[in-house]
Amino acid sequence: MKLDTRAIRYLTAEDWRVLVAVEMGSRNHEVVPTPLIAQISGLRGGSGVHKSISNLAKVNLIGKVKNAKYDGYRLTYGGLDYLALNTHRKSSAIYSVGNQIGVGKESDIYVVASNSGVQRVLKIHRLGRISFRSVKANRDYLRNRSSGSWMYMSRLAALKEYAFMKALKDNDFPVPEPVAQSRHTVVMSLIDAFPLRQISEVPDPAGLYAELLAMIMRLARYGLIHGDFNEFNILVKEEAATEAPADTSATSQADADFPQMVSIDHPNAAYYFDRDVACVKRFFERRFHFTSDEPGPFFSDAIKDVGKDGARRLDVEVEASGFSRKMAKELESYMKEVGIDGDGAVADGEGSDDEEEQVSHDAINDGSDRTEDDAREDGTIDAQKPPSAADDDLVS
Ligand code: ADP
Ligand code: MG
CATH class of the missing domain: 1.10.510.10 (Transferase(Phosphotransferase) domain 1)
Incomplete structure (x- = not known):
């Protein structure tokens, strides 16, 4: 999936609010009903919500889902990318996004620049990308997890990476310096190697x-x-x-x-x-x-x-730092089920490293100021629970 940042500067404060509302609603709803989006966004009554919804849908940050019982929207990978980028932008971890320098089987790697022009790496975890193709044999598993699984698992992968990177760096292991983590993304230093x-x-x-x-x-x-x-x-x-x-x-x-x-x-x-x-x-x-x-x-x-x-004992420290044993188990069983077992397994597909282009950075920073909503949004960076059948009685 390509990261397309072109629309990011044109989103209004209300659009962002609605996007956050869809993200929050996704915790308990596979498809977030439109009235719930309005309610969470706090933009009740008025055409504002609907206008934002259609703005967001037009640039594929959310997708409309017609359901047997009700219509609603679900967050796309693009929408999650924007939410993460917005958080990194506000914390000044990222000012602009440059070229993609790597495609892993389960992640995309971009060169980005900080406000002061320092080059960094943005790693976007995309679990579920290959999984849905190779997972036919495990359909029950997916059905239980439903569509929230890619988001939750990608987030767990980012959390795990950040936690380990931090622990390793603190102990002088030669790993990139972790800069920030939001949702399914990690910002780190660029290694010149x-x-x-x-x-x-x-x-x-x-x-x-x-x-x-x-x-x-x-x-x-x-x-x-x-x-x-x-x-x-x-x-x-x-x-x-x-x-x-x-x-x-x-x-x-x-x-x-x-x-x-x-x-x-x-x-x-x-x-x-x-x-x-x-x-x-x-x-x-x-x-x-x-x-x-x-x-x-x-x-x-x-x-x-x-x-x-x-x-x-860094294994113990990481567990205490927020990437719990339970999370580790969830991620591990997911990876096992979808057959991810090291880079070697799909090694030959990983070839895009050679296709480096001229670096061109798209500024994503519109210089807007922080609002109260921003603060609320920033609080949503920790891993969300995957929706389960039990806590989503609206899903057929
Ligand atoms: P995956 O999980 O998809 O295998 P990796 O973290 O191994 O992702 O990254 C894929 C490639 O991107 C690496 O082989 C490396 O070439 C490049 N890369 C990743 N992180 C960095 C970094 N911090 N600095 C420089 N290059 C990086
Ligand atoms: Mg790798």
Whole structure:
């Protein structure tokens, strides 16, 4: 789905209010009835609400749904994008949106700029995009979750990413700096590096290999297993080595992608750990014809090191920071059900990195001032509950 920011400057304060009302109404209603939209927006009685509704529908931020029992509207991905962008705009995390630099199977990555012109990355989680195609076998699951699931799951993915990124950055792991999170989006620093997959040669494969395995082991000391540690998610930077100026060396950076990061106490921890290690080994053999003489590292070694050298248990800290165990479970079971299991699984579809264009930024900031509604809206950034059949008696 393309992020089209053209309409954002033309929305009136009332349009925004109505858009927020549709979002709020979606918590309990798969299709939000028009009278409820009017009621939540507080713009009762008058043509204002209807005008806003039709404005929003025209630019596909909400979609009209004719239902057996009643007509109403549902928020589209575009509408959710705008709500998130508006929050980032107001907190000055984003001033303008530039080019798309990546398409993952479950996310879109854009370069954005802050008010002061600093380039950043906006990652928009889009769970449900491939899911609905591959999910036929699990139709019951979708029916239970209904249409709210893509929104809720994408939001959980963003929350998880932000929580882990913050914990990792605070402990000096080489990840992007988390800047802000709203709904299904995360704003982070731009890493000036390329995915390992795009790199055909490195000056010192043995050194880079050791560095990557050391990162896996260091994560384990902090109670974490990446779970998706592969050539797509490892960014490599070429640097002039300080000691030998004539030479260059490559250093690794983990990117922001840890949808499968799990606690070292997770029942499948050993499996994920071994897979991460095997992934690095396999890639280095194939790409750089490098095979280490040393076996391992093994999960049994990793588990012995948990907490060593004063490493804090980040799995525990993240849980306390707002991404609860329950949320982790929900996200995990969703990903399992729709068959998402690492970037490797659909690796060959991920090719848009090469198609970089000239960066052109569309300003989304109209310079408008904050209102009371804004504050109310800003309060809605935490994950909403997925609608369930039980709390939505209006849905047939
Ligand atoms: P997905 O979950 O879709 O796999 P990723 O977070 O792995 O998304 O991002 C996809 C690609 O976008 C990465 O391989 C990388 O090239 C680029 N990317 C993501 N985050 C950043 C960042 N902070 N800085 C620079 N490039 C990034
Ligand atoms: Mg990735």
